[in-house]
Amino acid sequence: MQELQEREESRIGIYVCHCGSNIGGVVDCEGVAAYGQTLPDVIVSRHEGYLCSEPGQNQIKTDIQEQRLNRIVVASCSPRLHEPTFRKCLAEAGLNPYLLEMANLREQCSWVHSHDPEGATQKSKDLVRSAVARARWLAGREEMEVPIEPATLVIGGGVAGIQAALDLADSGYRVILVEKQPSIGGIMAWLDKTFPTMDCSI
Amino acid sequence: MADAGRHPNITLLTQSEIKSVSGYVGNFQVQILKKARYVKEDQCTACGDCVQVCPVLVPNEFNMGLSSRRAIYQPFPQAIPSAYVMDINNCLGYDPVVCGKCIEKCKKKCIDFNMNDQELTFKVGTIIVATGMEVYDPTEMDEYGYTRYENVLTSPEFERLINAGGPTQGQVLRLTDRKPPKSVAFIQCVGSRSQRRGEPYCSNICCMNTVKSTLMLKDHDPDLDVKVFYIDMRAFGKGFEDLFRRSKGMGVRYIRGLPGSIQEDPKSKDLILTVEDTATNQLEKHRAEMVVLAVGVKPPQDMKTIQEMLALQKNSDGFYLEAHPKLQPVDSATRGIFFAGCAEGPKDIKDAVTQASAAVARAVRLMNPKRLRVEAITAEVVAEDCTSCGICAKVCPFRAITVDTRAKTPARVTVAACSGCGTCAAECPSNAIMMHHFTDGQIEAQIDAILEQDPLQRILVFACNWCSYAGADFAGVSRLQYPPNARLIRTMCSGRVSEKFVWRAFEKGSPVVLVSGCHIGDCHYLNANHWTERRVKRMQKKMEKMGLRAERLQLEWISAAEGLRFKEVMEKMERLRQSVTEQEVTETKRILIDRSAVPEQEVQ
Numbered sequence A: 001m002q003e004l005q006e007r008e009e010s011r012i013g014i015y016v017c018h019c020g021s022n023i024g025g026v027v028d029c030e031g032v033a034a035y036g037q038t039l040p041d042v043i044v045s046r047h048e049g050y051l052c053s054e055p056g057q058n059q060i061k062t063d064i065q066e067q068r069l070n071r072i073v074v075a076s077c078s079p080r081l082h083e084p085t086f087r088k089c090l091a092e093a094g095l096n097p098y099l100l101e102m103a104n105l106r107e108q109c110s111w112v113h114s115h116d117p118e119g120a121t122q123k124s125k126d127l128v129r130s131a132v133a134r135a136r137w138l139a140g141r142e143e144m145e146v147p148i149e150p151a152t153l154v155i156g157g158g159v160a161g162i163q164a165a166l167d168l169a170d171s172g173y174r175v176i177l178v179e180k181q182p183s184i185g186g187i188m189a190w191l192d193k194t195f196p197t198m199d200c201s202i
Numbered sequence B: 001m002a003d004a005g006r007h008p009n010i011t012l013l014t015q016s017e018i019k020s021v022s023g024y025v026g027n028f029q030v031q032i033l034k035k036a037r038y039v040k041e042d043q044c045t046a047c048g049d050c051v052q053v054c055p056v057l058v059p060n061e062f063n064m065g066l067s068s069r070r071a072i073y074q075p076f077p078q079a080i081p082s083a084y085v086m087d088i089n090n091c092l093g094y095d096p097v098v099c100g101k102c103i104e105k106c107k108k109k110c111i112d113f114n115m116n117d118q119e120l121t122f123k124v125g126t127i128i129v130a131t132g133m134e135v136y137d138p139t140e141m142d143e144y145g146y147t148r149y150e151n152v153l154t155s156p157e158f159e160r161l162i163n164a165g166g167p168t169q170g171q172v173l174r175l176t177d178r179k180p181p182k183s184v185a186f187i188q189c190v191g192s193r194s195q196r197r198g199e200p201y202c203s204n205i206c207c208m209n210t211v212k213s214t215l216m217l218k219d220h221d222p223d224l225d226v227k228v229f230y231i232d233m234r235a236f237g238k239g240f241e242d243l244f245r246r247s248k249g250m251g252v253r254y255i256r257g258l259p260g261s262i263q264e265d266p267k268s269k270d271l272i273l274t275v276e277d278t279a280t281n282q283l284e285k286h287r288a289e290m291v292v293l294a295v296g297v298k299p300p301q302d303m304k305t306i307q308e309m310l311a312l313q314k315n316s317d318g319f320y321l322e323a324h325p326k327l328q329p330v331d332s333a334t335r336g337i338f339f340a341g342c343a344e345g346p347k348d349i350k351d352a353v354t355q356a357s358a359a360v361a362r363a364v365r366l367m368n369p370k371r372l373r374v375e376a377i378t379a380e381v382v383a384e385d386c387t388s389c390g391i392c393a394k395v396c397p398f399r400a401i402t403v404d405t406r407a408k409t410p411a412r413v414t415v416a417a418c419s420g421c422g423t424c425a426a427e428c429p430s431n432a433i434m435m436h437h438f439t440d441g442q443i444e445a446q447i448d449a450i451l452e453q454d455p456l457q458r459i460l461v462f463a464c465n466w467c468s469y470a471g472a473d474f475a476g477v478s479r480l481q482y483p484p485n486a487r488l489i490r491t492m493c494s495g496r497v498s499e500k501f502v503w504r505a506f507e508k509g510s511p512v513v514l515v516s517g518c519h520i521g522d523c524h525y526l527n528a529n530h531w532t533e534r535r536v537k538r539m540q541k542k543m544e545k546m547g548l549r550a551e552r553l554q555l556e557w558i559s560a561a562e563g564l565r566f567k568e569v570m571e572k573m574e575r576l577r578q579s580v581t582e583q584e585v586t587e588t589k590r591i592l593i594d595r596s597a598v599p600e601q602e603v604q
Ligand SMILES: Cc1cc2nc3c(=O)[nH]c(=O)nc-3n(C[C@H](O)[C@H](O)[C@H](O)COP(=O)(O)OP(=O)(O)OC[C@H]3O[C@@H](n4cnc5c(N)ncnc54)[C@H](O)[C@@H]3O)c2cc1C
Pocket: A155, A156, A157, A158, A159, A160, A161, A178, A179, A180, A181, A184, A185, A186, A187, A188, A191, A193, A194, A195, A196, B016, B017, B018, B130, B131, B132, B133, B134, B135, B155, B156, B159, B205, B209, B212, B297, B300, B302, B306, B340, B341, B342, B343, B347, B348, B349, B350, B352
C-alpha cells in the first residue's frame, strides 16, 4: 500500500552505545558507527560509553538541534528497556518521540554471541542497517486524548461488587450497580458466621 | 450492604441484566433491562402485610428449599432493596376475581401489576465485572446419595441451617426426624480437584468453610461427634491455621481419605461412610447422623453472555483471565474493564474485597485525569481502497472496526478502541489499512535491508513485542549462546505479519522465515494470534501448491520467560537454514516472481 504522506527528507543520527563493556566488550562499536555513517541519509553516527546517561542523552539532543536531525537510531539495549527513555529524550529536543528506532545490540548481539565477536559485530551492522531503513519511513504520531465519563458500571452485587461500588461512590464517581437477583449480597448473604474472624457477614 | 442501597452516587438496579455494551474505554454505552418488581421499590416499607394474605406457597430458593415462601416475598430479612418482590410466575394473577388479595391489603398502595420491564441506557467510563461464582451440584456424584438421602446436605444448605436467620433459626436439625444430630461428617473436595467429575482446580474456600462449620457445631454442642474427611486440609491464609488447630483442639477428628460411598441405614436414616484412611491404609466404616458435602465452586452458568458482550477471555478453569497474572491481576485485556471477586477465580471474602478495592484504584487511575490518552499505534482505513468486505471488522479482537457490508460504506476504525495489533492490516485483502508505526513501507524496508547482504546466511524472524521479542531479551539476560544468523523484526503482535511480508522475504532470497508470538491464550491482543496461526497455515498450504518446501516457513510460540526456548528455536532454525541450498532459493525467487506477475485469486 502507498504510504499516506510524502516523506520529508530524512536526516538521521545513529548512536551506538558501548553499555560499558556489555556491548563494547564484544561488538566493535566504533566499526559499527563508522559503518552507519555510510548508510543513506545518515548525517551523524557516533559511539558513546553510556547513551542512557545524561551526557549521552545530551549529545543526542544537541545533535538534533544543531544538525537538524529528524530521525534517531539508537543502537544499544532492548527497546523494551529504554525506548521510553529515548522517546522522552527526543521529545525534550523538540522531535516527535515516534521518530526513534532502536537496534538491539546487547540482548541480541553481545550477550548471546559473546564468543563470536565477528558474528556479533556483523549482526550489529545488519540491525543498524535495518533500523536506518525503517527510520527513513517513520512518521510522527500524536497520542490522541479522549474525554472519559466519570462513571462506572459494576456488574454483580456480591460482596466484591458492593465493595467496589462503595469505594467508587465515596471517591466521587457515579456508579451503576447491576444485580440480576432481587437483592444484592450474593453468596455472602447465605452465611451467618465467616472465617477467619467468625463474625457475622452482613 | 445497606450503604450501597442508599448512597447518593449509586444507582442500584436489581432484577436487571445487561443487554448490550458498545463503545470503548472512557465512553461505554450500556443498555440494561430492569425487570418489573410489581412492588414500588421506593414506597414499600417492608411491613409484610401482603404476605399474610397471599395464598401461594412455594419453596424458598434462598434457603435452598429448606423452607417455603409466598408469591410476594422478601428474599431474606436483610435484603437490599428491602422492598418486597412479586414472583409473577407463581402469583395467581392480578384479576380481582382470581386473587389480587395483596393489592387490597397494602395500605401504601405500592403493589402495581401494571408495572413494565424498563430499558435503561447509561454512559460509563469504566466497567467492573463482579459476577462471582456458583456452587457445584453434587447430583452426578451418586455414590454420596445427595438426591437419595435426606440427611446428606451440601455446604450451602448447611450454612442456611446453622444461620440464625435461616429456616430453623440456627438450630441444626436432621431433615428426616427434625432432631439435632449427634454426629456430623464433612466430606471435602466434592466437585473440586478431580479430573473426572466436577472441576480440576481447588475451590479455595471449602476447607476453611468446613473448619468454621465444625467450630460453630462444637460451640452449639461440645459433645457432638464431628469428623472431617479430606485429601489434604488447606489452611494457608492469615489466621487460618489457628482456626484449624482450635477445631482439632475441640475434638474434631480429621481423617485423611475421601469416602468411596455412603449408604443409608433404612431404619435410623443414619449414614454409613466407607473410607480408606490413607494415613493408616485401613478400610473403615463410619456412622454419621448427618453428612455435609463441602461442594466446590465454579463460574456462573450465564457468564458467556457478559464474556462475549465485553470481549473478555477465560482461563482453562472457566473464570475470567486477567491481563497479567502477577502484575495486572485485576485488569482485563480490554482497557477500562476490571475484575473483582470470584469472577476471576475462587476466593474468600477478604480476597474478594481486596480485589474490589484494587479494581477501583485501577478504574480511578483511568478516570481521575478526566481525559484519556489513547494508543498512538493504531490502524486507519484508506477509504478509497476499501471494498467494504468486512474482513477487518471480523478479525479485530477489540471490535474497533465498523463496516456496513450491505450499504458498502468503507470501514471505520474507532481509534480509542484500537489496541494496535495490526491484524486487520494483515488480513485486509485490498491493502486498505494503514497500520501506523508498523506500516507496510516500514516493515518492507527492514526486510529488504536485512536481506541486502548474504541473504543465504540469514534467518528472518518476526517477533511480537510482548512475548517472543521479550523471550529473546530473556535469552540475552541469561547469556544463552545461539547461532548469530537471526535478524529480528519487531511488531507489536504476530497478528501484524502479513502474507506479503513473508512472500517478500522469500522473494528477496531468505532461506527460512520464522513467525513468532505469544502462546495461544496469552496473546496481548486477546486472540489476535489465532489469526496468525491460520494465516501461517494458509501460507504453508500455498507454498506446497507452488512446489516450495512449506517447512521453510515456521511458526513458534515463545513466551517472555522462555529464553531457553528462544535459543532452542534459533538452533532449530539454523539447522533448517543449512538444509536450504542456493539453488532452492533461486528457484523460489523465480516461482514467486512468476506468481506475482499473474494476479492471484485470494483464497480466504
Ligand atoms: C458455602 C460457602 C461458605 C463460605 N464461607 C465463607 C467464609 O466463612 N468466609 C469467607 O471469607 N468466605 C466464605 N465463602 C466465600 C465467599 O462467599 C465469597 O468469597 C464471596 O461471596 C465472593 O463474593 P463475590 O462478590 O465475588 O461473588 P458472589 O457472592 O457470587 O456475588 C456475585 C453476584 O453477582 C450477581 N451476578 C452474577 N452474574 C450476573 C449478571 N450477569 N448480571 C448481574 N448480576 C450478576 C450474582 O447474582 C451475585 O449476587 C463461602 C462460600 C461458600 C460457597
